[in-house]
Amino acid sequence: MKEKVLVIDDEEAIRKSLRMVLEYEGYEFLEAASGREGIEAVRRDTPDAVLLDIKMPGMDGLEALDAIRAKDAHTPILIISGHGDIPTAVDAIHKGAYDFLEKPLESERVLTALRNAVERKRLREENLRLRHQVEGGLRLVGESRALKTVREAIARAAPAHATVLITGESGTGKELVAWEIHRLSPRAEKTFVKVNCAAIPEDLIESELFGHEKGSFTGATGRQIGKFVQADGGTIFLDEIGDMSPRTQAKVLRVLENGEVEPVGMAKTIRVDTRVIAATNKDLPARIRTGAFREDLFFRLNVVPITCPPLRERREDIPQLVEHFVGDLSRDTSYRPKRFGSDAVESLRARPWRGNVRELRNAVERLLIMVEHDTIEARDVDGVALETAGAATVGGAAPVGAGGAPAGSAETAPAAGAAAAGAGRPQGSLEPPDPVAFRTLQDYKDEAERVFILRKLKENRWNxxxxxxxxxxxxSNLYKKLDQYGISRDQVQE
Structure with a gap:
C-alpha cells in the first residue's frame, strides 16, 4: 500500500511540482488549497504525512496546525516556510510540527524529511501494536520450569542498561522476549526498533543501522537517519545478528564501546543512548571458531544471556498453549468456536514441533479451519496437523501469538491464516500460489506479493x-516488504 502525503498549499504551482516529485517516488499524492480544506482532508483521508505551507490566505499554517493537532496528535506535519518565516516555522515546531522545509523547496530535502517522518510514524505505530498485543494477551504462555527460567531472566534484565543476547531455535519467541525486556524497562515509553540483520544486503546494512549522508554511495539521494539514532533513548533489537558480516560487527562493537555511531559518508560521529538486545538461532561460539563472528562482540553482547527453550523441552505447556490459541483465534477471526478433546491435546503433545510454538499455532489454526465438528479429536490431528510437519517456516504463516514472536516479526511469516490454508509451500518458493489453497483474498494477495518480490530479487541478484x-x-517500501515477509538473501540464491 502506498504511503499517503497531503500537501496543503494555496499555490497551485507548488502543489503541481510536489505532485510530480512525490508520485515519482511512489507516494499517493493528496492536496488541499487552503487550511480549512486541509483539515477536512486529514480527517477524511488519514494521510501518513502532511506538508503544510505557513503562509496562506484566510486560515494560515499555524492555525491549521493547531486545528489538526487538536484532532490528530501523531501524523507528522512538515512546515513549508519562506526565508523570512523561519521564526514562525520554529514556533510551529514547538506546537508539534515534525520539521520545516525552507523555500525554494529542494526535492531531495523534501524526500529525505518525508522518509524520516513516515518512518518515525511507522515505528510509533509498531510500538503501539506490540503494546496492545501484550495487553490483549500476547505473552509467554505456560508454567513449565523452562519458561519460568526465561521469565526470571527477563525480570532481572529489564531494569538494567546491559546488553542482552537471546538465543534459541526459530519460532521459540525471541522477539517477544526482547519486547518484554523493553516493556518492563525504564525505557518503555521510548522507541523499540527492530532490525532483521538477515533481510538486509551487506552493501546496505551499514546505511540502515548507522544512517548515511547524501551522495555517500550510489543511490544515496538524501540524508538517512540510521536505526541506532531512531532508537536513541530506547531499545534496538538486532534480530539474526549471527548473519551480520564481520565489517558491520566491528561498527556495532564501536557503538557498544563508545556509544557513538558514524553515518556512512559523515566525518563526525553521533552520540546515542540506545540499549542493544540481540538474538540469533546460530551457534555463535562455533561461528567464532570459524572466524565468521567476532569474539569481542560476542562478549559485549552476552552480558545477559537468555535462552528460549524449544517446545519439545516444555511439552507440559502445550495444553495451555492450545487453549490460548483457540481463544485467540476464535476472538480475532471468523472461525466457529471449537474445543480440543483430551486425546487431541495428547496427540499434539507427542509431536516433535521442529518449528516450535509457531508451528503449533499454525497446526491449531489449520485444525480450526479444516475440522467441521465442534470437538477436535486425535484422529483429526493425525489427519490434518501432520500435513504441517516439516513446514515450520511457511511463506504465509500466521502471526505468532502467545509464546512465540509478535506478529510481523522476523520469526513470523506475514499473513494470518495463510499457513493453515496454504501449508506446505516452502518460504523460498517461486511458484505462483494456488488460489484454492487460501482462505481469504488478503492471504492470497500477500503470498502472491511475496513470490513476486522473491522473483524480482532473484532477477536483479539481490540488488x-x-x-x-x-x-x-x-x-524504503521494499525494505518493509522484506521484513514483513521474512525474506532473506539465502532464499533468493537458489
Missing part, C-alpha cells in the same frame, strides 16, 4: 536499488 526501480516502489 535492492535495482529491484526497487524494476518494480516501481521506493527502496
Amino acid at each position: 535492492i536499488s535495482r529491484t526497487a526501480r524494476a518494480i516501481d516502489t521506493p527502496r
Whole structure:
C-alpha cells in the first residue's frame, strides 16, 4: 500500500511540482488549497504525512496546525516556510510540527524529511501494536520450569542498561522476549526498533543501522537517519545478528564501546543512548571458531544471556498453549468456536514441533479451519496437523501469538491464516500460489506479493536499488516488504 502525503498549499504551482516529485517516488499524492480544506482532508483521508505551507490566505499554517493537532496528535506535519518565516516555522515546531522545509523547496530535502517522518510514524505505530498485543494477551504462555527460567531472566534484565543476547531455535519467541525486556524497562515509553540483520544486503546494512549522508554511495539521494539514532533513548533489537558480516560487527562493537555511531559518508560521529538486545538461532561460539563472528562482540553482547527453550523441552505447556490459541483465534477471526478433546491435546503433545510454538499455532489454526465438528479429536490431528510437519517456516504463516514472536516479526511469516490454508509451500518458493489453497483474498494477495518480490530479487541478484526501480516502489517500501515477509538473501540464491 502506498504511503499517503497531503500537501496543503494555496499555490497551485507548488502543489503541481510536489505532485510530480512525490508520485515519482511512489507516494499517493493528496492536496488541499487552503487550511480549512486541509483539515477536512486529514480527517477524511488519514494521510501518513502532511506538508503544510505557513503562509496562506484566510486560515494560515499555524492555525491549521493547531486545528489538526487538536484532532490528530501523531501524523507528522512538515512546515513549508519562506526565508523570512523561519521564526514562525520554529514556533510551529514547538506546537508539534515534525520539521520545516525552507523555500525554494529542494526535492531531495523534501524526500529525505518525508522518509524520516513516515518512518518515525511507522515505528510509533509498531510500538503501539506490540503494546496492545501484550495487553490483549500476547505473552509467554505456560508454567513449565523452562519458561519460568526465561521469565526470571527477563525480570532481572529489564531494569538494567546491559546488553542482552537471546538465543534459541526459530519460532521459540525471541522477539517477544526482547519486547518484554523493553516493556518492563525504564525505557518503555521510548522507541523499540527492530532490525532483521538477515533481510538486509551487506552493501546496505551499514546505511540502515548507522544512517548515511547524501551522495555517500550510489543511490544515496538524501540524508538517512540510521536505526541506532531512531532508537536513541530506547531499545534496538538486532534480530539474526549471527548473519551480520564481520565489517558491520566491528561498527556495532564501536557503538557498544563508545556509544557513538558514524553515518556512512559523515566525518563526525553521533552520540546515542540506545540499549542493544540481540538474538540469533546460530551457534555463535562455533561461528567464532570459524572466524565468521567476532569474539569481542560476542562478549559485549552476552552480558545477559537468555535462552528460549524449544517446545519439545516444555511439552507440559502445550495444553495451555492450545487453549490460548483457540481463544485467540476464535476472538480475532471468523472461525466457529471449537474445543480440543483430551486425546487431541495428547496427540499434539507427542509431536516433535521442529518449528516450535509457531508451528503449533499454525497446526491449531489449520485444525480450526479444516475440522467441521465442534470437538477436535486425535484422529483429526493425525489427519490434518501432520500435513504441517516439516513446514515450520511457511511463506504465509500466521502471526505468532502467545509464546512465540509478535506478529510481523522476523520469526513470523506475514499473513494470518495463510499457513493453515496454504501449508506446505516452502518460504523460498517461486511458484505462483494456488488460489484454492487460501482462505481469504488478503492471504492470497500477500503470498502472491511475496513470490513476486522473491522473483524480482532473484532477477536483479539481490540488488535492492535495482529491484526497487524494476518494480516501481521506493527502496524504503521494499525494505518493509522484506521484513514483513521474512525474506532473506539465502532464499533468493537458489
